[in-house]
Structures are given as C-alpha cells and as structure tokens.
Amino acid sequence: MTGSSAAAVNGGTPVRDTAQNPWPKWPIYDETEERALLEVLHSGAWWSVEGTQGKQFEHEFATFQDAKFGVNCTNGTAALEICLRALGIGCGDEVIVPPYTFVATASAVLAVSATPIFVDIESDTLNIDPNLIEAAITPRTKAIILVHMAGRPADMDAIPAIARKHGLYLIEDAAQAVGAAWRGTRVGAIGDLGTFSFQASKNLNSGEGGIILSNDEGLADKAWSVANVGRVRSGRWYEHQVLGGNYRLTEFQSAILRAQMTRVPDQTERRADNAEYLRSLLEGVDSIQLMRKDDRITTHANHLFTFRYKKEAFGGIGYANFVKALAAEGVPATTGYVPLYKEHLFARFTLKEGSWCQNSRTPNYPALVLPECEAICQDLVWIHQTALLATHKDMDDIATAIAKLGSVLK
Numbered sequence: 001m002t003g004s005s006a007a008a009v010n011g012g013t014p015v016r017d018t019a020q021n022p023w024p025k026w027p028i029y030d031e032t033e034e035r036a037l038l039e040v041l042h043s044g045a046w047w048s049v050e051g052t053q054g055k056q057f058e059h060e061f062a063t064f065q066d067a068k069f070g071v072n073c074t075n076g077t078a079a080l081e082i083c084l085r086a087l088g089i090g091c092g093d094e095v096i097v098p099p100y101t102f103v104a105t106a107s108a109v110l111a112v113s114a115t116p117i118f119v120d121i122e123s124d125t126l127n128i129d130p131n132l133i134e135a136a137i138t139p140r141t142k143a144i145i146l147v148h149m150a151g152r153p154a155d156m157d158a159i160p161a162i163a164r165k166h167g168l169y170l171i172e173d174a175a176q177a178v179g180a181a182w183r184g185t186r187v188g189a190i191g192d193l194g195t196f197s198f199q200a201s202k203n204l205n206s207g208e209g210g211i212i213l214s215n216d217e218g219l220a221d222k223a224w225s226v227a228n229v230g231r232v233r234s235g236r237w238y239e240h241q242v243l244g245g246n247y248r249l250t251e252f253q254s255a256i257l258r259a260q261m262t263r264v265p266d267q268t269e270r271r272a273d274n275a276e277y278l279r280s281l282l283e284g285v286d287s288i289q290l291m292r293k294d295d296r297i298t299t300h301a302n303h304l305f306t307f308r309y310k311k312e313a314f315g316g317i318g319y320a321n322f323v324k325a326l327a328a329e330g331v332p333a334t335t336g337y338v339p340l341y342k343e344h345l346f347a348r349f350t351l352k353e354g355s356w357c358q359n360s361r362t363p364n365y366p367a368l369v370l371p372e373c374e375a376i377c378q379d380l381v382w383i384h385q386t387a388l389l390a391t392h393k394d395m396d397d398i399a400t401a402i403a404k405l406g407s408v409l410k
C-alpha cells in the first residue's frame, strides 16, 4: 500500500511530523543551571576536595533516595566497580547479574576479576527473576547485582530475602531508577549498596556522573576510600590504605546535579502521568503486550516506556523493521539490548584470552540460553523518558502510530 494511508516507511504520511511537532528536548535547563555553574567558576573551588557542591549533593541526593550516605563518583560504571572493590569481591568470587542490562552491570564484575553469573529475567518486568536466583548460588557466590531496569523497581521483597538467607551482599544498579520507590521507600539503599548514573540520557543528568548510596556507614566509607585513591576519611592526605582510583566528580558536575535535582519531582510525576495515560490507551491493543502491573511499586521512574510487539499482528515484520516503521511514523522508538552473555567481551573471558583470574569457574557464555531474555531481545520496543515529558496529546500519537501499523502492515 502507498499513499497517505500507507506506513510512512513505505511512502505514506507519518502520524506525526516531528519537524513541525518535535518531541521535548533534553536536557532541560535555564538560568538556574547557568547561575550554579558561574558560582563554581567564580569561587575558584573547582574540585570537590575544596568545594562544597559535591558534599551537599551527596547529602541531598542520598536523603532524596531514602539513604543515609552518598559517595559521588565519575559515572555509573565506576560506581559498580567501586562497590565490588569496597566489598572485597575479586578473583574466584561469583556475582549474580541479570543479562538484560547495560554492559557495565556485568563488566564491572570482570573488572574486579570476579565471574558474572547470568540469571534470566522476567519478560513482563524486565528484572531479574527472583525464582531463578537460588539455583545459581554456589559456594563461590558473594553478591547479587540487581538492576531496576527501565526505572521499574526489581522485587525488593524477594531478592533481599534471598541475599540475607545466603549471606550475600546485594548491590542495586539503580542507574535508570532516580526517584523510583518500592513500598514507599526509594531504591538504592534497600540493599547493601546502590549505584546511580548521571550520564546524559539519564533522568538526572550532568553529562557524566554517578553516586553510590548506602545505609551502612562502614560500607560507605570503604566506597569513599576506593573512590579517593585509597585514602581514609580521617587519614592524612598522603595516606593510602587500600587500592583505589581517582573517581571524583568535579564541582561543576555537582552544581549542575543540584540544580537538576530541583526538577526531578515534577519530571518524575509528569513521566508517570504520561506513562499511565499511554498504558490506558494501549491496554486493549492485542498486537502488543505491556509490562505487568505491581501494586508494590510506589514510583516507577519511567526511564523507558517499553512494550513487546507481536510480529504476527504486523504482517510478520521483523523487530528492527518494526521499530524503523514506528520511528518513521514520528514515534521516538528504538530497539533495546542484546543478551549480554552474547557480547564478545564475555566469550573472550570464557576462552581465557583475557587476563582473567585463574581460580574461577569459566562459564561457557556463548552456549548460554536464557529464554525470557532472548525473547524480549526480539520484540521489546523502547520509548525513551524524554518523550514522556510531553503531553497526553503526544501520547495519543504513539497509540495512533501503533494502531496504524497494525492495520496497514497486516
């Protein structure tokens, strides 16, 4: 079919002309951020050792996320590595991780010479399946890293209970979950340690940046030491007690974060309202599958709005082409991750080409098949958080585009 009723990829008129009607720009800033940056500039205190911005942000963000302690660091990848080092995890140890996440969740484990053990996710939450964790625990297991994927809290009843039962540390990778809450408590310090990313796409953004949260002062101090070249908080300047690195944030980044923080409550609410409205439009649509509702989730951070498309309802069109067709209709849709264990990085370690610790088990990553993860890697559509800062009318366009493709691609 061609002409205005055809799919835009086939020459039809798109549902939305994004040149005329663009989606919200990101990042959002005004003179608040300008003033904050200039204040640091003029103060001359550009690094956190001298300035006050970093310390204030650590306190403000930790408080916001219901945590007692915060330790700033350069990014969410470093934050995970710092946590693992702070917990003394290394050669020969195993860490349970989900396979549907950004590479850092699992590569951080390799970076400390430990072994990531992938456990499948639930395809209707995108989070690690608590029912599969115990079978993966061995005498070598030291920790679980869960991810609050897409901003949706993982099961914070079941997973902490498993960690406690087996004496394992629990790290929450909350890179996508600023503001997310489970049964009224914000995520990040429900486990032993939590990590956040403030990279450009995240709901709270300073270009790059990260933080580690904890309610355990001893663990927070250890993380601080690793992030501050092995110093101890009460020690001399040239006193280095553990192996660390310089993972400090600049004062410019902390100032931007403090200014951006003032926007987080409203933006979180707006995303939630639009996500709820979009859900209501899509709930009866047979050609797609929405994520499961869970009343225990107080706040979903909606870093991503996701749904699974059913190939057969769209004329058998493949995943990449479906997303291309949706994007051509003016919807800011993308495909998502591939199963992490399929990345060559992990295969290399299996083949022992890397400088991996020799005391470990060597899982055969390329032979691994985690079916729920593999299924969603063929059909999960992502709509990024910035689109959720638009209006209900804009959400109508997303639903209209899906309905249109359902009828024209049949």
Ligand SMILES: Cc1ncc(COP(=O)(O)O)c(C=O)c1O
Pocket: 074, 075, 076, 077, 078, 101, 102, 104, 105, 147, 173, 175, 176, 196, 197, 198, 199, 208, 209, 210
């Ligand atoms: C789930 C998850 N973990 C870790 C990271 C790493 O964060 P960063 O990019 O700040 O290193 C990201 C984001 O990129 C992420 O989405």
